[in-house]
Amino acid sequence: MQPASDIVTVARPGRRTATRRRRHNLADRAWGASLSVLGVTVLVVAALIVAELWRVAKPLFATVGIVRFVTTSQWDVVRETYGALPYVYGTLVTSAIALVLAVPVSVGLALFLTEMSPPRFRSIVSFPISLLAGIPSVVYGLWGLFVLIPVLRKTVEPFLANALGFLPLFQGPRIGFGYLAAGTILAIMILPTITAIAIEVLRTVPLSLREAALALGATRWEMIRIAVLPYSRAGILGATILGLGRALGETMAVTMVIGNSPTIQASLFAPGYSLPAVIANEFAEASSATHTSALAALGLLLFAVTFLLNVAARVLVRISRRGPARVAA
């Protein structure tokens, strides 16, 4: 941040010299204007996304209404009744599973890398973790289809049914495809996102807090618990919300393993469906204008939710970065 302000203050006299020359003045203005146009394009793109989604989705909201759309569960293309509840439910359940599995692991991993391991080790390990984020979603789907699902069906699901079978969550036929498979694969996919931001947040914790805790005789874990974690709580919550945003919108891997059954079932072993998955499967073959419009409405819903989550997450991470001021006050 520091050098940037240097540039601005020092560049000013130069700018004044340049303005003395008419020719350059004109060229400078043209350059500035074209930059501004390119910059504003980002805003235009954002506006276009909202406007176009709304344009395609509008016919549906005109006939069904938003409340009935998200609270009924009849999705019948032939009769043109559209209720999105099973998709909303599937999206929420799989994302919840993903968070439950991924957040403890990511935060633990972030703590391990920032607080417990030597710096050199961190730089070695950060590469494979970033690799994890670079693997395309469809490759995760392929892996889920042929590796994860058999493992879930033969090992994990029987084990869960044995140990926790008294809960309705872990009952019913074990076919592999379903909420659990989708949630597990989402957990793997959001893990690098949450870990990276958590590490960034943990780095902002002032050394003096750690030293103070250690000087009082705290063990390393106690230092983390009383000094590091309270300080970075907002940021870690922000990281979690960003992970949630990614999980909600993740399409391919979920489409390939969730089972694509538009039903609402209590069991995590049961096949379900999610918002992005139904868009992915039906959009290209949408037969009627209302069908396309209903799918776009699902997209709009997804956009609205992820947009709000992202805003919330960014604000939280920013608050956490501004940490020292808050502590001093």
Add this chain to the structure above:
Amino acid sequence: MKSLARRRAVNWLMTGLCGAGLVIALLPLLSVLWLVVSHGFRALDLDFFTALPSPVGETGGGVANAILGTGYIVAIACAIGVPLGVGAGVFLAEKGDGKVGEAIRFTAEVLSGVPSIVVGIVAYALVVIPMRRFSALAGGVALAVLMVPTLARSTEELVRLVPGSLREASLALGVPQWRTSLRVVLRTALGGITTAILLAVARAAGETAPLLFTSLNNQYWNFSPDQPTASLTVQIFNYAVSPYADWHDKAWGAALVLLLLVGALSLLARLLTRSRFGLSR
């Protein structure tokens, strides 16, 4: 007061648990990489890279058109997305300290979290509906929209890294602002920006969801931007969910090619940054 022994035990237990996080995180990575390489390698032969997909029920054939199609769609995306993204980034770095800059920065941050399938719908509305046809152009537009926010953010950071003294020296010599920006500042940041573009290309090449209903798919070669076009990722999806063993093998092969492509781009990006840093010091 808990005993010291107990506190120490808790400390080691928690250290162990956190360390276990590392193992849990790396396990799926190793599994994915190992299976893609081992399964995929068997599917690769000359036909895989040179032949068209075989019809349903026949074995053999390849995914040559999909490899080319991915390149084609990504090239269209770059033609649209790179100037916009890099330009927006330069704007943010040079004139982005005001309210407009802040708004653009925030929008770019939030846009980078929009699900890619939603962007697919937007490209469908913008390109497919008016053209009345699925096309490579529509796929390219979708990927370009995905590229812009990330490129803008990383370009801004890279341009801001250029030392102020370079800019001052240029301005002091009487070089006008626009030439200083282009010939001194951007030129210095060029290596970093190239890296950012390579990473954006790697990300775009791996996208599937926004292509499903924009560029769709194609069993044959296609070189015109207004026709449906095959892509590696959509081909992997179609082959993976099909019931044929031969197509499953093809899916693994295509996944290996895709990973190699993405990996090569990322590696190239890393090497570029490294040599760039070497130069500047």
